[in-house]
Amino acid sequence: MSFDIVPFEQSHLGDVIDLITLHDEDDGEAAEYDLKGDVEDHWVALVDGSPVGISGYRKVPSTDGTAYLSWTYVHPNHTNQGIGRSILNYVIGESRSSGSNKMFVKVSNYDDGSNVYQFGMKLYESAGFREELTNLDFYDVGEDQIILGMELDTSRSDPTEVKDERPTIRFDGIFNIAETEGAYTFSWNVQKNPLFGPRSFTVQDLYTGLRAVNEDGGRIVFLTFPSNLPLVHKPLQEAGFKYVGSLKNYFELGIDEMHFVHRMET
């Protein structure tokens, strides 16, 4: 079957949301909100002028060329026709030529009987993605988030030394992670080091956040930090966080994104 890959336009939105909703209603809702605001770096596969596939990427701010694969779906009637593989490879190529060094994709292992998870994993792995970490029970109990990564610039080599940073980190809020049941994360900011008072990331900050999540009925807390912040580790460990894994070279070459989890006591 012949198809064309063209840049996404707002006129495609309705059809695209419909085809995503056929797979996952929550994703359809979230994609509508996301794509309404920004269609840049997204493409659709057209068959007879109608969108039957969508993919794209989003650059991650404050990183050295890291991107996340965005909504990638093919209409159920057009699977196994090479459309998914083609549009995915197209997006990876576009992202690479726009300067991306590394691309990640988040996958749920939820299986509604249609084998969409196994199908997606096979597709991503054949494109070159490799599993980097799994956030167990991320979306819901028993529904994990798997993050796969792929180096787009394979000529990069690890730097000999990465400079540690010791900023004063302060939490300023908690929020429920979109598309999850009871999974929370904390928002935090970096302050100028004060002359007096607490000057470092503390376990008390974590307890404050955990108490707030508990009061909100949260089930689990996920936090991520750059790997060059040595001050975060002891407080995280003291507060009962567990290390999940790292997304290699997420922020820049040699600076990974470390993932931590804390399960609320029931």
Place this chain on the structure above:
Amino acid sequence: MIPIRDENPNNETPFITYGLLGLNVLVWIFVQGAGFGTSLESSICEYGFISQDLFGTSGAAVCPPSSTPPALSLFSSMFMHGGWMHLLGNMLFLWVFGDNVEDSMGHLRFLVFYLIGGVIAALSQGFADPQSGIPMVGASGAIGCVMGGYLMLYPKVKVTIAVFFFILFWTFRVPAYLMLGYWIGVQLLSGLATSTAGGGVAFWAHFGGFVGGCILVYFFKDKELLANHRYYGWSDTRAEESIWDDPRNRQ
């Protein structure tokens, strides 16, 4: 044997250590005339700590009566020095050890720790020889307190020391407990072997300040700051992130 540097990076800029270094140098230049002229002697007599003035004891006086109250001289004496080498030596020790002790307790607490250490040191010397009329000056008692605190906080940190033999010198890297242990041992033995009557180095001030620092640091150290310090304590130094190597700390 003098310390040149330690392998103990700071988490924070040591403002108070820098301030104390600057203040000592400024006092040396502007109050003590950088050791030239009569300012040196007059400043030592005026601002130095004299045991017999504080304790009201009688003995041979070497200075004319001072207008500085004895209680105040406990503080003022720690910013006076007897010569260039005295100043430079003390400032080197403060430079090497002060920053990390400040890092363990925060700026304001460190300032108070330093000043109390200086007072303890002066009183130690005073109690060792209450009749002395010889003025005692120097930051070394307060710095001894800093060194005592350092020993308790960072005993295994590697300190590079220089050992001189006439015009030759060698450098070695030794654990802080060896360097500081040797130093306090020398102070104690010298204090026991030396008469205080003739002046010279105030070994009992060094010893008292050091012991005071070892004790005071327990009340002044900030657990939160030290929880983040890579080289705190006797355990082998490890990268912070290595705590996640323990399977119990992993998902």
